[in-house]
Amino acid sequence: MNPTDRKKPLIRAAVLSVVKHDYLPRAFAAHPRFDLVLVTDDADRPQWTHERNEAFAKEIGIPYLTNPEQAFAEFELDAVIVSPEAERHCALAVRAAEAGLHVVIDKPLSTRLDECDRLISALEKNGVQCLVWNRNYLPALVQAKEALDSGDVGTLSSIHCDFYFAKDAGPPLGSMPEGSPPIDWLERQLEAHADGSDGGVGTEPMGELQVEGIYPLAYIHLLTGGAKVRRVMARTTSHFHQAHADNHVDDLATVTLELENGVVATLCIGRIGAAAHPDIGEIKLHLIGDRGAAVISEARPEVACYHRNQPALQFKHERVADENNYLLAENFALVIDGTESPMLSARDARDICATVLAALESSRTGKPAEVHHL
Amino acid sequence: MTPLRINVSSDVPQREALLAAASRIHNLVVVDSEAEADAIVACGDLGKWPKDLPVLQLGELSTNAPTNVYPALPNRFDPHAQAIRRRLDAGDLGKPGLVRLHVWNPASDTLNQRNKIDAIDLVQWLIGEDIESSFGTQSQANQVIHLGFVSGAMALIDFYDHLPADDRYRSLTVVGSDGAAYADDHRDRNLFFASGGMNAKPPATGHACLGPMLEDFASRMNDRDDATHAQRAYRAAETIVKQLLP
16 A cells, blocks of 8 residues: 555544444544544434543544534535444445545444445445445455465465454353343443443344454455355354343354355354453464465464463453554545545445345355345 | 283274374283284274274274274374363363364375364364254365254364475364363464574374373273264264265
């Protein structure tokens, strides 16, 4: 990627809700091409959303406006950074696109294909760009991509991905007293905000495949050069957490994917509990090509730090040289400049949503499911 | 306790390593002839062996094997697998929900049907349940088996045998409800810089399964166990291989 052209005018961006991951707007606040102008969200949202939006606006020193359309009309914006509850991703992004604004949108794009399609239609109709948040610029992913591009591995024929987040999600499965009421999904997610394990925040329960599956599936998308998934076979279960079992969503899944050009991929994904790994989790890629193979740890490079009085939940291995957030902001600036394509576009993320939905269908039926592309 | 007298057939490929392993086992003695033996360790050709002697068979189990023939199931005795199994048995990992296994060999050591049966057996043994569903697919050089177990547990296994000569890669992950175990040659490798290049190699553990496997066999003989259970596990894995990887 070419470095940012600092002579170009700043890109004025609004934060269109920051109730989930504040690292998205922080990436743009830190990037020299962007100027965060305000935070905005709908006035009729619950109080907790306003509290989070206001807290972020206050920290950055920008206003919080409870009227997105007014913000779009009056603040000469170029782009929005969208990180609300997952079920509002597309609806908010569509409103921004209709106002002619470029969109960065938190993952996952949506859990519904019609929502994805509505957003794609709005983006294309209004000629605006969209970047969907991902981890494809992590150093190990860049290295994996370079290994493939160099030809060392040859033409990729298989890719196997492990994506275990060693995070808890409330009480372990089976640990609640008999007769306890089902755990409320939103309440659980609000509690989880303190340690950042609230990727599924919202009223609509979401399994791990829906919340995090976009990350490893985006790796597969990147490393296969965007090959389409044709068919999937999957199993899912609630194995670890009462909240997932009570809300009938998965916290553990295995997926076999058959892609175009004969490529085969597999994915093991789970929210496996904080005790199951010393760091954020075991995340690996196994690549097989016609000239070689590679085993990649997503965490590397890292520094091992062990010390007296170390907090139990502090990662023992600290990732270093991670520029993913900066490079995504950089990518988005270059996309707006018209010199690059988004690392993960709305169409790409829509295909990933279709793959996840096919996996869930396969898990329900016990049979392989076709993936429906645009 | 009287040591078990075993005769190791000349058709066993790792015979020297097996004899070395046997020499370290207190309740086992190797004898030179079948006539002196309480049991036989063999690779193939079942019909040749005396029907009244137990046989530990390293090769493929014939369809009509009698209950005195024990399929060896060597992957269960790999030191990594043994360590994980001990943690499972102690309850440290909780209920197993997922086993992920990569089995990669060099082109000079092609994976045969027995290797694949052993891999599936290992997964079944760690999860401790019957297979409920199975799915297989493959790319050019990589075969994938996707298994579901009765209680909802799942497994993904892949086989690849086109690594460079003398290389080998194994990775075994077991995720349980209370913890996880990662046995991965990626972690186990040491770096060697020589002749202008770099090699990453794990310390050799190739024959480390043989001793525990023989000890287990001796223990079963002592307990007068028959091979029904081991044969059932073997047949379940064999069925998957025959269905999915013909």
